[in-house]
Amino acid sequence: MSGIGPLTQDWEPVVIRKKAPNSAAKKDEKAVNAARRSGAEVETIKKSSAGTNKAASSSTSLNTRKLDDETENLTHEKVPTELKKNIMAARVEKKLTQAQLAQLINEKPQVVQEYESGKAIPNQQIITKLERVLGVKLRGKK
Template identity: 50%
Template sequence: ESRPGRGPPTLLGAQQWEPVVLHKAAPKGKAAKSSSEVNAALRQGVAVETSKKMAGGCNKSGSVSVAAAEPSAARKLDEQTEAFRHERVSHDFKMALQQARLAKNLSQGQLATQMNEKSSVIHEYEAGKAIPNGAVINKLNRALRAPAARKVSK
């Protein structure tokens, strides 16, 4: 016995037998790109709208560069003859770091593993070649439990 609506689904009622026709969109008109095509349209009396795109045809970004906004900024950079250097850790800092590490009987590698840093970082700080990083200095202070000298040479 089959009850109505309880049997297997049938696809007979869902079949579509009439043809379906697909159409392409009508062409919207060609944008004239060359100047001769624009001039020909103007001679015929057709309304022509021209618009210049921002930096169109140029190999430039849309943003304005600092040198373009203020030409004197580039000149100021060229005129500067002063030598600039990064700040390095001071002699007092590196000596305090070495003494604190040796007081704890730690090698550079052991201190580095406590801090989750490379041993080369500790070596650079103790050699005075490191550029001071506040996060690394805080890690050093925490690992050694002694505030190292916070002075930085210029």
């Protein structure tokens, strides 16, 4: 080990201090402390929005209001009835269970179950895998 000197450790303490308050805050604090020392009544008011991100909460309420005002029924696209029937028929024809089919397309059994029940959000890659494994054209005439 040439060129490497003895290892030394630096054990100097590191002191981290809070940022000093600005001059306006110091004046306010001094006035309050002086009033307390003299025995005068000091009224303290707790701010209702203390510790909250006021800007974020107001924009959130605006977004919530927009969603509430929205009359259109927004839902995810579901698997069409024809597609789910085609998947089921092709799977039964090949004598496969949902779990076996899922294993063949490298997906969880729940994915196949959701497609056959019509609850899944259609994913073209998964439908392509199903078509390849089942050897059937599942989507419409293209």
